Amino acid sequence: MSPRGSRTRTPPPALDAAALDRLALRYVERFATTRGKLTDYLRRKIRERGWEGDPVDPAAVAERMAGLGYIDDRFYAENKAMSLTRRGFGASRVADALRQARVDDADAVPARTIAAQGEGASALAFAKRKRIGPFATEPADPARRQKQIAAMVRAGHGFAVARRIVEAGPGDVPEFNDAVTLEHCDEGDPW
Template sequence: MAEKRVSNDKNGSQSSRQDRGAQRKYKLPTEERLTRAAIHYLDRYASSQENLRNVLSRKVKRAATANGRSPDEFRDIVDQVVEKCRRAGMVDDRAYAETKLVGLRRRGRSKRQIEAMLAAKGVDRDLIATVLDRDDTSELEAARNYARRRRLGPWRSPGQRQERREKDMAALCRAGYPYEIARKVIDAADDGEATSAAL
């Protein structure tokens, strides 16, 4: 059984987080409250419209359930707030997808992984395809970035390299790279060769 985390409250008595959560009073969602919540979220995180809708819907569900109301009553308010954020330029699916693409490519993500991640955030499939078509990072270059970050293949110590070859190849393939690209990166003679092969 999970151990309850205990802390002292303002009066010096002990209470668990679970108890404090049960005692918390949730105010019913209004457009103003949800707009503040959306702005607070968007100040900290980039987001697609659908992801913002999901974040606000979870907040609405907690508050509505705590007050004995149906979350469906507040669906229109969530849609209005998301639309207001879109019109204000605070959420832009194209800009979000392009920004995520650059960051994920730098970290060595394959096109297949990026497509899945953006789809999971609610970005339209046609928009994802458009953004990926404009990507000027080759899969070989991205695979090399991935291998370098994970210290695979040429970035391993010489003693481990041959014995870990198959596992390194498998890691690149699981990351969404074709076998031929994985082989080129892992079998490069050294990290300099891997780098020049990717360019």
């Protein structure tokens, strides 16, 4: 006998159109999402639980949620870009996150602009968090600099920006022409 008794769990009932709408509403109320992510979620639930009744396209349900204002891909993309940029991630990492969230190109353009405009400040934020270049206590040896450049490139920063920061000596903060400045990288900031 199992520790919880001999009772077996009954499988959840198959989904119908009303249940799919309830799942979609519950998902959008709990998570910031995109049409693509909601569509994937609904397809997975249909696969897991089965379907009963007339077929419904999960993409149509996601479009209806967007039409009602529950989902806004552009708003999601802009917020994701600002969040990742503040945390020190570069433009290519932001673009990867938007592709993964299935944000279409038209909705991703403003977010990519945000990430590109803050490239220098986000690279400095990443360097500060990882104690790289101007934020290190002592100059790094050549092998360590290569690892630091690789870490910055993996974080989505361009090679030239990464190299410029890594090769800066401790306390020698490079200047960037960003809309966001190093003043936003103070110790009390969550960067």
